[in-house]
Amino acid sequence: MCFIILGALMVTFGKAFPILLIGQILIGCGVGADLPVSLATISETAPDGSRGKMLGFSDILWVVGILAAYGTGVAVSKGIGDAVLLSGQIMYGVLAIVCAVVLALRLTIPESEIWLKAHADRKAGIVTEASKVGIGDLFKNKEYALPFIALIIFYIGTNVPANTLGQFSTWVAMNVIHLEVWVSSLICMLVYPARALLDVVFMKYVDTDKRMPLFYMGAGPYLAGFLMFPIFGFNMVTFILTQLLYCMGAAFAFESILKVWMQECFPTLLRTTANGAIVFSSRLCCAAFGLFTASIISFNVKFAFILLALFCVIGFASAILVFRKRRYNTFEEDDAAAAAEAAEVVETKEA
Numbered sequence: 001m002c003f004i005i006l007g008a009l010m011v012t013f014g015k016a017f018p019i020l021l022i023g024q025i026l027i028g029c030g031v032g033a034d035l036p037v038s039l040a041t042i043s044e045t046a047p048d049g050s051r052g053k054m055l056g057f058s059d060i061l062w063v064v065g066i067l068a069a070y071g072t073g074v075a076v077s078k079g080i081g082d083a084v085l086l087s088g089q090i091m092y093g094v095l096a097i098v099c100a101v102v103l104a105l106r107l108t109i110p111e112s113e114i115w116l117k118a119h120a121d122r123k124a125g126i127v128t129e130a131s132k133v134g135i136g137d138l139f140k141n142k143e144y145a146l147p148f149i150a151l152i153i154f155y156i157g158t159n160v161p162a163n164t165l166g167q168f169s170t171w172v173a174m175n176v177i178h179l180e181v182w183v184s185s186l187i188c189m190l191v192y193p194a195r196a197l198l199d200v201v202f203m204k205y206v207d208t209d210k211r212m213p214l215f216y217m218g219a220g221p222y223l224a225g226f227l228m229f230p231i232f233g234f235n236m237v238t239f240i241l242t243q244l245l246y247c248m249g250a251a252f253a254f255e256s257i258l259k260v261w262m263q264e265c266f267p268t269l270l271r272t273t274a275n276g277a278i279v280f281s282s283r284l285c286c287a288a289f290g291l292f293t294a295s296i297i298s299f300n301v302k303f304a305f306i307l308l309a310l311f312c313v314i315g316f317a318s319a320i321l322v323f324r325k326r327r328y329n330t331f332e333e334d335d336a337a338a339a340a341e342a343a344e345v346v347e348t349k350e351a
Helices: 002-013 017-045 048-077 084-106 113-123 142-175 181-205 211-225 229-233 238-252 254-264 268-299 300-325 328-351
Strands: none
Touching: 002 017, 002 084, 002 142, 017 048, 017 254, 017 268, 017 300, 048 084, 048 181, 048 254, 142 238, 142 254, 142 268, 142 300, 181 211, 181 238, 181 254, 181 268, 211 238, 211 254, 211 300, 229 238, 238 254, 254 268, 268 300
């Protein structure tokens, strides 16, 4: 959190490229370190019947952040002119303030009992199976390896298209469809509330057996969104449909369900390790793909979106193969282990 605050302040007030670059690197490192821990903290403090709802609510807050960014773009570019610098300074300044508040609140949240016990054993020099966990354990145990690999493929497959849409939709709108920045930002701002509304539906049913039917309902529009341009051409209507279908699908078949799967598939002492590896793999691929995205779009913009659709197909296929017939819940394993350990302590005392 301190990295994010420092990086945001550097980007807000810095004007030289080296300062902006270092600030972005600090923000990236901070977000990468914090996101897996944040999600794990939510899931480990939530009761079983509400875990999915609480993780789903984080997606609504995600949408609020996106709307704030688009809203800033509309207000600044339309009201003041194309003031790109001011727009960025406002967004990163707000980020620094929000992170400072969140840091203060986070200091009041305790670690889970299982993590505290393993940490105490390590500090005391007690070597147990629980205290020796690492990323290699995700591959040694087939129960963890299959969902781990599937989630990496799923997140890469769905996030590369989403990241491309987020980073380059304004570029496509300006250079291919010839829309002004404020127009494309306003369109995105108007369609994103649909995702928030559907996130509420997701929250209602994610902890029930209707989870996978919702996932299938989301995968269709998500994929269709990236096929609008190749099939129907590049114009304002297809731009709106692309954004709308993506938002509708993302509520059920993107990061909202990913967050739930990432928490349920791995035990407490491996959860953030697995989450971090999954997020890292996806973000690294997004960054690598982003280096060539503009070139691919310039070469053949239809081919670029067909390629993104193919990424979606691979990602969805991976998730469907692993999760269509099984629902993981490692929290039950943790509870059983904790109960067994408590019983052992009682027996020892009685003896």
